[in-house]
Amino acid sequence: MKKNALKIISFFLVFAILFSGFYNVLQYRFEDEDGIEGMKQFYKLKENSVDVMCFGSSHMFVDINTAVLWDEYGIAAYNLGGTIQPLWNTYFYMKEALKTQNPKLLVVDCFSASLTEEYQEESGMIKNTFGMKFSKNKIDAIYVSVPDNHLAYLLGYPGFHSRYSVLEREDFVEGKGIAHYDCWKGQHLLTQTNEEVAGLRMENIKEISDTEEIADKQSEYLQKIIDLAKKENIPLLLINTPYFPTEREEKIYNRVAEIAKENDVPYINYNLFYDEMGLDFSSDFADGHHLNYKGTPKFTRLLAEDMKSLFEIPDHRNETDYWDYDMMSACYHQKTANQELIETENLEAYLEGLNSENYLVVFGLSGGFAYADNYAIIGNALAEYGIYPDAEAGNQFYVINQKDGQVIYSSLDNMKQTDSISTATVETKQSRWDSELGSYDVVSVRCPTEEDYENGYSSVVVEYNHRIYCPIYEGLTIFVYDTLNETMVETVGFYLENGSFCLNKWR
Template sequence: MQHSKVKAAVKTVCLVLSLLLVFSGFHQVFRFKYTDGIYGMDRFYALEPNTVDVLNLGSSHMFVDVNPAVLWEDYGISSFNLGGSSQPLWNTYYYLKEALKTQTPKLLVLESFGASLPFEYSDPGNIIKNISALKPSANKLAALQVSVPEGEWLGYGLEFIQYHSRYKQLAKADFMGTGVAENPQLFLPVDENWMGGMTFLAVSPFEPVSIPASDARSPLLPKTEEYYRKIIELAQSEQIPILIFTSPYFWYSEKQSLYHEAAGIAEEYGVPFLNFNEDYAKTMDWSTDFADVGHMSYLGSEKFSHMLAGYLHVQYTLPDRRGDTDYAAWEENAAFYRAALENHSLTSISDVETYLNTLVALPETYLIFLSLDGNYMASPYDLRAGLEKLGVPRVDSGTPGAWVHSGGALVTGFHGSGPYRWSSAEENDDLTVDQTGLYCNRTNYKKVADGLNVLVYNRKTATVADTVGFSAPAGAAPVR
């Protein structure tokens, strides 16, 4: 009898453990992994303890405008952007409390957009982005209670209610556990060493906006002011210096008096407050530096990050971690950022000769697939001569062919109508060239029937950097 009870208990325990394992796997795949509020906290948890010297906090005005890769490249600053979209200051406060469980930063940098937000509760999407990544704890419970109206706690506390039906939205990144932007075509991709900076690829020219000369102050919302003060007081109780700044953006003048109030409160605590809006017309280029009315483009972010890095270097004693193997993740993040930016630069080239010259200079981390197809001889630009720069032997007039190039040399090549086939199994992707086209994961990226087709794969970023066809009948115009 006793044996039967033990056997039944063991079966029950095994069943419970099995169900927990199944649910854990379900949770890891189905949970949201947005880079503007969830994947950043995932990455933060993965960092080695006490490696973040500068913790950057706030909304997208922080994590889009400030690039940790630039701070690292300039001065070896190991920084991390920890925030969420339209993050209210109560969420920033609980993010800070969570961060201090594993990190002891030498400086906190708070972007102040959250002080200007006009609401007591975020919209549902941003509530999810700002609380769901927190690990179960008393801190997360407190964040939930202040972020969500009381009658809605259960719906946000049991997260599977939010994501259980998103099976139609599942993508490769969900199974790999990597972050993805809500609109990935607008941002550079990220990797497993990401330090929280989102890079906006759009460039939107604007007319300069004049900032009125005013010292007027308007009170912050009581809830906002409460948590603004709590952030400052928590930093000071932990004896961590804090710098507060306002990032440049177009709607500033509408909320200028709120930022003046935030600056005044900071002054009460002896905390420096930098308002980059009051003087940013002298430092920013309105025609190139913004992606939209609220965020900087990758060009503006680079410029602004260089400026901020220089200020931090002069005003604070921060170690240069470059060359320290304990901080290799920051070096990898910077290298990935540069590689991803190089990918983007390819997509902006429209002239075939310039494009081929650029391919010649790419490092060996790139795998370049090329094919001459159909009536490519109709091109006014000599495509065969252009390919010779990449080591491709000149084929007979009108003869089709395909080649693979990497690191300044040909890997393989074929000419004639085929059949032929060459494949490369990369870390996350399968690449193939045959007589029918250029493939990544069985998707054919052949763009034109008559002309030159190109697929460029970057092994560093593990992504297709660019696919383009130069149409011979259209004067070698690019087709993407």
């Protein structure tokens, strides 16, 4: 009897261990915007450490720039949202957030007030509950979000067990394998620019004064949100982030304004203040609904000014407890710098842009680079690091850590060895630099081998995470790695053409 009991206990013990392992690996780890990671990271925050809690759909978590709020106003904010998040999701997010945080201000984006469906598209909607811990709020959020499959979604596992076919590195490592992910404050950075959205602008937007009724379910939860804030005695600010709304949506927002007024809650529709925030429609939007990294600071500054003028929000800059905000800001700024570098096409400007202390840079020179008539641009830049390439040596590369400006590897030094008897200089067959970068990346840079030549690679070869980058035939290859965010920025080339370095890069 005892033996059998022992067997049963060990069975369930082993099962529990194995199952929790599989559960952790298989569960959803969406991109930031999908309403899972935001909630999971939120649970890791210290209690009562956030002053401004922002809720809403992607309009909110893309456009409200937590780094700008921190850097320029000392506001400790967190964006807790999910894609297509209707107001009933927002309501339960808010209830969940207020269990551990006692913010000075709640900000709710009201884009979802314009949604009309009783249930949004199921697979898109239900994931907004996946990041929530098991609680009454989670149960309520599931029941209000989908008409059926409640038990499966509550258990979670039946919904994500089939992810075995899409597993990748981020599913197996803590924090998705992203450096300093624990400091992230819920903002999703969009880097792309869509110039064509400018045509979507409604010129007479300020003249729309009619209202349109909000769908019953959204309206009910908007009221619940207002009531919850009042009950908790926390100021509430309703907003709409800037985008290109339709006339119907603007009428809905006019109705939101009425409801806000009836409840004595401030509401700001930032669609009416494009000019005040100085938005450039040709460069500041990622798409018709979201600002990009150039646009979010402009909007966020106006939002911060409004928040500061309407509410009492403390400035926590220079407080050691808020070091994670400093780190979040540093990571954010490095990411925007990376994007600016990626967008830089000109050789001189590009070399200038490499001067970030978080970069590890590989310069690879190939072919008759030294005879190019504009070689001085490169020669001068390399001379600043004490690098003087050998025109006769052919392919060669240099690895520089920008933190201290030191050359940590020179292929030239490793290619030439001195013969102790004849004191003649002989060339070794190949030079190669291998290194681990960050926590999970590996890079291997080499002068091309015979096999590389056979494969069509004739200039310096960069192999990053086992993928080969060799963008040019001859000229300058640059590999840039961001050591703060632990990711490759890019590998590009400036090729030789008609005896000159092409001034625009080649990917």
